[in-house]
Amino acid sequence: MLTISGKNCIGYADSALGAQTFQAVNPVSDTVFGISFVQATDAEVDLAVSKATEAFQIWSNEPLQNRVAFLKAIAVAVHSHSAELTRWYCEETGLPLSRAKTELERSCFQFESYAEAIASGFALSIRIEPSSGPGKPDLRKMNVPLGAVVVFGASNFPFAYSTLGGDVASALAAGCPVIVKAHPMHPHTSELSARIILSVAREMGLPDGVFSHLHAIDYKVGEQLVLHPHIKAVGFTGSIQGGTTLVRLANSRLVPIPVYAEMGSSNPMVFTTEVLAVRSESIAKEVAASISLSAGQFCTSPGLLFMVDSDATKQFLSSLAALLQKTEPQIMLHPGIYKQYEQQASQHLEGSEILVNGLRLNNEIQPSLVRISSRQLLREPGRAEEVFGSFATAVVCENESELLACLNALSGQLTASLYLEPHENGAILMSALQRFAGRIIVNGVPTGVAVSAAMQHGGPFPSSSIPSSTAVGSDAIQRFMRPVCFQNVTDDLLPNSLKIANPEGLLRFVNGLFTNAPC
Amino acid sequence: MLTISGKNCIGYADSALGAQTFQAVNPVSDTVFGISFVQATDAEVDLAVSKATEAFQIWSNEPLQNRVAFLKAIAVAVHSHSAELTRWYCEETGLPLSRAKTELERSCFQFESYAEAIASGFALSIRIEPSSGPGKPDLRKMNVPLGAVVVFGASNFPFAYSTLGGDVASALAAGCPVIVKAHPMHPHTSELSARIILSVAREMGLPDGVFSHLHAIDYKVGEQLVLHPHIKAVGFTGSIQGGTTLVRLANSRLVPIPVYAEMGSSNPMVFTTEVLAVRSESIAKEVAASISLSAGQFCTSPGLLFMVDSDATKQFLSSLAALLQKTEPQIMLHPGIYKQYEQQASQHLEGSEILVNGLRLNNEIQPSLVRISSRQLLREPGRAEEVFGSFATAVVCENESELLACLNALSGQLTASLYLEPHENGAILMSALQRFAGRIIVNGVPTGVAVSAAMQHGGPFPSSSIPSSTAVGSDAIQRFMRPVCFQNVTDDLLPNSLKIANPEGLLRFVNGLFTNAPC
Structure with a gap:
């Protein structure tokens, strides 16, 4: 049984050092729930980032299959807590149980399908051109994770765009540690989700800091996270005003970082x-x-x-x-x-x-x-x-x-x-x-966004801050990676995914063809 | 015989309305050449952009094979003018003929290999998931061109990163009209290159404005281009200061646009x-x-x-x-x-x-x-x-x-x-x-950047403004595209590249596998 405490999860440690607290609202009765959620302090934010940064050193060097197993185990654990999750979901949002159940399945499917996209090699965008003769380099390129990522929970999808959502699933699939800034409109659902992810991580022995969860009622925590020099990318779903504010902050950094903001749309x-x-x-x-x-x-x-x-x-x-x-x-x-x-x-x-x-x-x-x-x-x-x-x-x-x-x-x-x-x-x-x-x-309506490799959920500004990206579907994983080319790197020093034997059996683009064959 | 006039090429029209002129320098003798190059005026810049915008309407609807033919024809035409091109290259840069010849071949290879990456479908990143049953949507996604693109010529590669360079080749391959802001250190080479591209475009009957070439000695023309509301993306190779200035300008727009700036590096x-x-x-x-x-x-x-x-x-x-x-x-x-x-x-x-x-x-x-x-x-x-x-x-x-x-x-x-x-x-x-x-x-030196699908020429900030992109290799084309998903679109309304019959014989990711088969 997982307890909702109102505390922040700084990696595996609970922490509630702050003085600023807030309560969630039941929109049906317009009454507040009993638990006080404690906004993360500056020190707690810093600690979450430094844990994520340290976790990245370990986590980014672990075998791909561990990442795949983590994502799949999250989906299983979420299913096993579905009654509790959907109950809080409904109480905090006023949405019907049928919607909660559908959205929970969607969340689980995202973790599962992004795990597949990593396991197959698809999301790694591997390209290999072996040396074609003396003096010609052997070139092997693949996507590597960016580092610690911040995800802002969205008000309108307590599962599918929040702590169990597509940004978290794709950042974890990319191999990035994730810090969630929970949406204060559904902190129970969010904290419970976080504790499920953390219990899976702990059970698998993943490094402390691979996932953290912070509560916040004002903008301070989000700002601090986006400006933190060790944060490498941001996922956000919300208003144009909120998204463009984060983009501006991220661009003001000494080292700018991408903010993948999925903002408003009138869907003509x-x-x-x-x-x-x-x-x-x-x-x-x-x-x-x-x-x-x-x-x-x-x-x-x-x-x-x-x-x-x-x-x-x-x-x-x-x-x-x-x-x-x-x-x-x-x-x-x-x-x-x-x-x-x-x-x-x-x-x-x-x-x-x-x-x-x-x-x-x-x-x-x-x-x-x-x-x-x-x-x-x-x-x-x-x-x-x-x-x-x-x-x-x-x-x-x-x-x-x-x-x-x-x-x-x-x-x-x-x-x-x-x-x-x-x-x-x-x-x-x-x-x-x-x-x-x-x-x-x-001849169809815009509502209903299928989770599919062929989905594009992202359009020209201001509907998205980076229109070449998608927030839904396995291509979403690419947002949290960048390509690295390995030139004339000997097999022992290559990442497993690029080794000649192709030990992970990945789909790789070799000399102009996609293949699982060794090369 | 193509004449270097010092005028701007606003699509197919020569234009020299400005009062500001400059001359190029022979760095060996430290003397100036005779031709006066005329900096583009505000009106000329506007005209180039509006021609590019109009050209895009037509050009983006033309068959893929025309784009492929255009790129390949540029490579042929460049070869046929190689003597004149390399002569100006050497005179304007002081670099040896051997380097000029190598770089010219590299430029031609870029046009040819990016043409192949379009013709094969690789650069279009097509993903298809046909309907899996009643109520399940048919989803087909592909990259489409962004629109008019500005490319800044680089001082140090008068061929391979300038008017005949990778940014131009990849933007044209993406299906975008291109406006080149020539580098004032090699305006002869640049204008001659532009006239070769334009003669090919004219001969093929491409819309006026698919390519323009502007001279400039100060920052005004570049600024105006980056701020122009109809410009959709920018390619730049140069200093960190120059690149970050352009990024800042682009972010200050009402509708921000991506600036792909490949900036400095110490290559440890x-x-x-x-x-x-x-x-x-x-x-x-x-x-x-x-x-x-x-x-x-x-x-x-x-x-x-x-x-x-x-x-x-x-x-x-x-x-x-x-x-x-x-x-x-x-x-x-x-x-x-x-x-x-x-x-x-x-x-x-x-x-x-x-x-x-x-x-x-x-x-x-x-x-x-x-x-x-x-x-x-x-x-x-x-x-x-x-x-x-x-x-x-x-x-x-x-x-x-x-x-x-x-x-x-x-x-x-x-x-x-x-x-x-x-x-x-x-x-x-x-x-x-x-x-x-x-x-x-x-066990190798960093100089020598092979043009290959497996190349990554772009690193974390400040070496690149957008580290998830590459400036060299066929993945460079993606910088000037964005994905669009077509949901339940009937075959007659689908782009050819997404039609069930796969009439262009493209490589497409269908239900988790790459295939050229109809679907």
């Missing part, structure tokens, strides 16, 4: 007139469900709906409005998030034609839907900005060229959707969407 | 006592040749030599000193570079034990060699900084633990070399070198 959806004429009812159902899902508290929640004015458009919007109106009220994750939603929704409601003015009361909301013209969007680009929570703006254009003008004015987005009929030529629209989006979905 | 070499005892003469020869090569005007020129004090060490340093003393004087690339070398060398000579005080006179130099203790290096870390030109600092340590302390104090480097005997255990040293270097060479 485009509907052709024809598709709405043919199947506006079924599309309205899909879109309404996507807008409503988990009270819209997703980075992929659809916030912008583009269409050209027509009878079908009117019909679609009226069906969509009717469906959204019938949506059951949902509790938001936290009173703080509810308050922010209320503020953003009010701003967007003002000056728009209101189609649905959803409930906003005591942390509970129903979706809202407004309609604006394309000209209004072009005049007031702030109307394209994300509202975090179920809120959609229908942008009704006079013609397709106005629609394209709107799309061309959009900033970077995680996703873009295009609904069209099979025989329609969507090439121009696809090209317009590709300019600003990291993922394009045809 | 480590010699075990035993290896020096066994073969100090032959090693001294290799090291002396590497230090002297092209007057040390390489980012991989060795500047730091680490060893533990012993009789063998004294013997090695005395052999090395004798060889360096006998080196023929060499002309530096430019009076400006010579002046900077003189200043940096004087700083490093002061307070050191001088083993060789090489000639420094009228743009000509011979290598210098100084000796300091490990304690001095730890006290004065500035002594580890790069001197651009043939200059080496031998750091003689009292014991191996002092040597490790020195290595642990080093900042990021492009390379590190380790000389040791076959039976010696170099694991600790290898691990120390891996912390700060992008490439580790065993």
